[in-house]
Amino acid sequence: MGVGILVEDLNAWYGSNHTLQDINLHIPANHATALIGPSGCGKSTFVRCLNRMHETNPIARATGVVKMGEVDIYREASPVEIRRRVGMVFQRPNPFPTMSIYDNVVSGLKLNGFRNRRILDETVERSLKQAALWEEVKDDLKKKSGASLSGGQQQRMCIARALAVDPEVLLMDEPASALDPVSTSKIEDLIFQLKSQYTIVIVTHNMQQAARVAENTGFFLNGKLVEFDSTHKIFTNPHDKRTEDYITGRFG
Amino acid sequence: MRVKFHQSLDELKERLLVMAGMAEQAIQRSIEAYRTRDLSICELVLHSEPAINRLEREIDQLALDLLAMEQPMAIDLRFILSVIRINADLERVGDQAVNIAIRVREMGAFANIDLPVDIPKLAEMASAMVRKALQAFIEGDAEMADSVFLMDDQVDKMNDAAYYALSSLIKEKPELTPQSLNALIISRNLERVGDHATNIAEDVIFWVRGADVRHNATPAV
Numbered sequence: 001m002g003v004g005i006l007v008e009d010l011n012a013w014y015g016s017n018h019t020l021q022d023i024n025l026h027i028p029a030n031h032a033t034a035l036i037g038p039s040g041c042g043k044s045t046f047v048r049c050l051n052r053m054h055e056t057n058p059i060a061r062a063t064g065v066v067k068m069g070e071v072d073i074y075r076e077a078s079p080v081e082i083r084r085r086v087g088m089v090f091q092r093p094n095p096f097p098t099m100s101i102y103d104n105v106v107s108g109l110k111l112n113g114f115r116n117r118r119i120l121d122e123t124v125e126r127s128l129k130q131a132a133l134w135e136e137v138k139d140d141l142k143k144k145s146g147a148s149l150s151g152g153q154q155q156r157m158c159i160a161r162a163l164a165v166d167p168e169v170l171l172m173d174e175p176a177s178a179l180d181p182v183s184t185s186k187i188e189d190l191i192f193q194l195k196s197q198y199t200i201v202i203v204t205h206n207m208q209q210a211a212r213v214a215e216n217t218g219f220f221l222n223g224k225l226v227e228f229d230s231t232h233k234i235f236t237n238p239h240d241k242r243t244e245d246y247i248t249g250r251f252g
Numbered sequence: 253m254r255v256k257f258h259q260s261l262d263e264l265k266e267r268l269l270v271m272a273g274m275a276e277q278a279i280q281r282s283i284e285a286y287r288t289r290d291l292s293i294c295e296l297v298l299h300s301e302p303a304i305n306r307l308e309r310e311i312d313q314l315a316l317d318l319l320a321m322e323q324p325m326a327i328d329l330r331f332i333l334s335v336i337r338i339n340a341d342l343e344r345v346g347d348q349a350v351n352i353a354i355r356v357r358e359m360g361a362f363a364n365i366d367l368p369v370d371i372p373k374l375a376e377m378a379s380a381m382v383r384k385a386l387q388a389f390i391e392g393d394a395e396m397a398d399s400v401f402l403m404d405d406q407v408d409k410m411n412d413a414a415y416y417a418l419s420s421l422i423k424e425k426p427e428l429t430p431q432s433l434n435a436l437i438i439s440r441n442l443e444r445v446g447d448h449a450t451n452i453a454e455d456v457i458f459w460v461r462g463a464d465v466r467h468n469a470t471p472a473v
Contacts, residue, residue: 208323235325237462247325249254 002199003069003168004029005050010064012045012054019045021223023064027216032191032200034210034231037220038251043203046220047171050201051086052079068169084112087162087198091174093154095146101128101137104146104157108165123164131160132190152183159190163198170194172202176209188213207247211235219243257322261331264314268335268342271307272386274300275342276379278349279445283375285356286438289364297353304346311339327459334459338389341448341455345382348441348448355434355441365428367435368417371442374410378442381407381449388453394460400453407446414439 005027012020020042027033035043048054049062052073066073073082095104105124106114114120124141128134133156137144146157155175162170172191176184191200191213204210210217211231218228219240227240238244245251278300285293315336318324324332381403388397418432418439454466 207325236329238326244326248328249257 001168001197002030002195005169005199005201006065006067007050008065008067010046010049010062010066012042012049012062013060014045014057015059019223020049020062023225025218025225025228027199027201029199030196031216032195032202032214034214034217035201035203035220036205036207036210036217036246037226038246039205041220042223043218043220044173047088047173047201047203050169050171051088052082053088055079084108084165085167086169086171087165087167088171089155089159089162089173089175092178093151093158095149095154095157097145097147099146100142101144101146101149101157102141105160105164108161112165124160127160127164128157130163130190130194131156132186132193133157133160150183152179152186155179155183155187156190159187163194167198169199169201172200174203174205177205184209207235219246221246254322257318257324257328260314260318260322261328264311264318264332264335267307267311267314268339269386269390271304271311271339271342272382272389274304274307275345275349276382276386278304278346279352279375279379279382282349282352282356283372283379285353286359286371286375289356289360291357291360294353294357297349301346301350304343308339308343312336315339327462330459330462334389334455337455338452341451345445345448348445351441352438355438359431359434362431365431367428367431368421369414369435369439370410371414371435371438374407374414374439374442377403377407377410378445378449381446382452385449385452385456388456389459392456392460394457397453397456397460400449404446404450407443411439411443 007023007025007027010020010023011018023046035046037043045054050066050068050073054060054062062074068077068082068085071077096107099107102124105127106120109120109123125134125138128137133153136153137149137157146154149157159170159175176187179187188209191202194200202210202214214231216228217231217234219226219234219238219242221242227234227238227243229239233239234243235247238247278297281293281297281300284290285297315332318332381400384403385397385400388394388400415436418436422429422432451466457463457465
C-alpha cells in the first residue's frame with residue numbers, strides 16, 4: 001500500500017541557483033497528485049527530492065524534511081532504501097537495451113539480491129499485469145529485448161520495472177509526453193488503477209492529463225509552490241491569479 | 253499567450269451581445285405593439301425570430317468548437333459555459349417577445365379598453381433587468397449581477413398584482429375575458445423575461461466568481 005508524503009520547509013539548490021523555496025505540502029497516500037508549472041519552475045527538482053535523486057548531482061543540495069510515511073528520508077534512511085520504496089518513471093522510456101523484457105523487469109530485484117527463480121517469475125507476471133503489458137509480451141519475455149518494444153510498451157515495461165520492487169510511492173516525470181494518444185491513454189488508465197495501491201506523483205505539462213488522472217494538483221512557479229488543492233478546484237476555479245493565468249494560457 | 257484562443261473568446265462575447273441586442277429589441281417592439289395596437293410591429297417581431305434562432309445556433313457552434321479545440325480551463329471554461337446558457341436564455345426572451353406579439357394580434361380583434369394592469373411599466377422593469385444583467389456580463393461585474401435578483405422580486409409582485417386585478421375583472425365583467433386573458437398571458441410572459449434575466453445574472457456570477465448560485469444554492473464551485 002502507498003504511504004503519504006509530508007514535505008516541510010524543503011529548499012533545494014543547484015550550485016547557487018535556489019531552485020526550490022520553502023515547499024510545504026502533504027501528498028495523501030493512495031491518490032494521484034499532479035504537479036504542473038512552466039519549464040524550469042522546480043517541479044522535476046521537487047520530484048527528485050522525493051527519492052533523493054537530487055543529491056546525485058554533485059553541485060546540488062537540499063534542506064528541510066521529507067517524510068515518507070513515518071520515515072524522514074533524509075535522516076532515517078539510505079538513498080538505496082528510499083529508491084526501493086519510491087519507484088520512478090521518466091519522460092522517455094529507458095529500458096536496459098541489451099536485456100530481455102524479463103531481465104528488464106527484475107533488474108531492480110536482482111540489484112537488491114533476489115535470485116529465487118520462482119519469486120522472480122511471479123514478480124515479472126504480477127508487475128507486467130499491473131502495467132497492463134502482460135498479454136502483449138508474455139510469450140516473448142526472454143526472447144525479445146526490452147528495446148524492441150514500441151515506445152508505449154517500453155514505458156509500460158519501465159512502469160512494471162518500477163513496480164517489481166514493490167514500492168510504496170511511484171514518481172512519474174512526464175511519463176506520457178513522448179507517447180502517441182493511444183499509448184498515453186493506456187498509461188493514464190494505468191495510473192487510475194495503480195493509485196489504489198500506490199501513492200502516485202506525476203509531473204506533467206499536459207493539464208488535461210492532470211485533470212483526468214489526479215485528485216490533487218500543485219502549481220509550481222519560479223521554485224515556489226503557488227497553490228495546492230483538489231484538481232477540481234485548480235482547474236475550475238483556482239484561488240491564485242497566477243495559477244489561473246497559467247492554466248488559461250495568459251502567462252508571459 | 254494563447255492569442256488566437258482569446259480572440260475567439262472576444263468574438264464569442266461580441267456575438268452574444270448581438271444576440272442580446274436582437275432579443276431586447278424584440279421585447280421592446282412587442283411592448284410598443286401592445287401600447288399602440290400596431291399589428292405591423294407584431295409582424296416585425298414575428299419576422300425577427302428566425303434570425304434570433306439562427307444566431308443562437310451559431311453561438312452554440314462557436315462555443316462547442318472552442319470547448320472541443322481549445323480545452324479551456326478555469327475562468328475561460330466558466331465563461332464559455334455561461335455564454336451557452338445565456339445564449340439559451342436570450343433565445344427564450346425572443347420567444348417571449350413572439351408570444352406577446354401573438355397576444356397583441358389577438359387583442360386587435362377586440363375593443364381597446366383600459367385594463368387594470370400597467371403592462372408597459374412591467375415591461376420596462378423586465379427589460380431593465382435584462383439590460384442590467386447584460387451590462388454585468390459586459391463588465392464582468394458580479395455585484396451588478398447581484399442587484400438583478402432584487403429587481404426580480406418586484407417584477408414577480410407586479411405580475412401577481414396583474415393576476416389578481418385581471419381575474420377580478422373577469423369575474424366582474426365576463427365580456428372582457430378575451431382582453432383580460434391576453435393581458436394576463438402578456439404579464440406572465442414579461443415575468444418570464446425577468447426570470448431569464450435572473451438566469452443571466454446567475455451565469456455572470458458563475459463566470460466571474462466561480463460560484464453556482466442557482467436555486468438559492470450555497471456556492472458549489
